[in-house]
Amino acid sequence: MRIPILKLHNYLLISIQIDLDDKTAIQFQEDLLNKIHKSGSTGVVIDLTSVDIIDSFIAKVLGDVVMMSDLMGAKVVLTGIQPAVAMTLIDLGIHLHNVPTALDLEQGLIKLRQELEE
């Protein structure tokens, strides 16, 4: 399974709509980095509104992809993390400290614009 990555101006938008298995998560990581490289995008929003579970593996993949994108010069914002998912992550001991987040897609785009203009 492949997660679609949409391009909008110089941003990339991803909405994760499926229950992520490990392979799909790793494939997504690779696809996103390639797409950043090819498109020269400077900002990425990954919307997690439909994701109802983030375990330690998926959390690691998401945290890594934020760092990797950063190295390449693109800012990533995670949006729409569900309350139940946020509580579960904290129980797991995963804090995603350096990962920019926003309430929803709209806020995410605003945050990106602010970060990129600074």
Place this chain on the structure above:
Amino acid sequence: MDFQSCVTIQKEWDIVGARQMGRNIAKEIGFGTVDQARIATAISELARNIYLYAGSGEICFERLETIDRKGIGIYAIDKGPGMEEVSRVMEDGFSTSGGLGAGLPGVKRLMDEFDIVSEVGKGTKITVMKWIR
């Protein structure tokens, strides 16, 4: 101790299958969404550990019912290599695979009861339970 069902963990996709099945059972028992997410996440961690470290094994679910409370019991059983020091693997950040090492200590925090029996060369059995509040 009435109803029990098991899923085999053998391939990567079984991790997703196990947590979806666990979530459905938790929902049927009457757990709210947050606890459903906690239970599904715990199962995901246990199933992935089986897949990664033991190769294969199974996850079994049990509906728990006493006079005054209801809950779910989850058993993660494998005949893998076992663990040398159970106390070490329960430390936050301890990992032999470059993972976050959040798995087992995290599972303990997500659930109400946690028990681990492991013997080197024989395998591991982890039992966790959660009760409806």
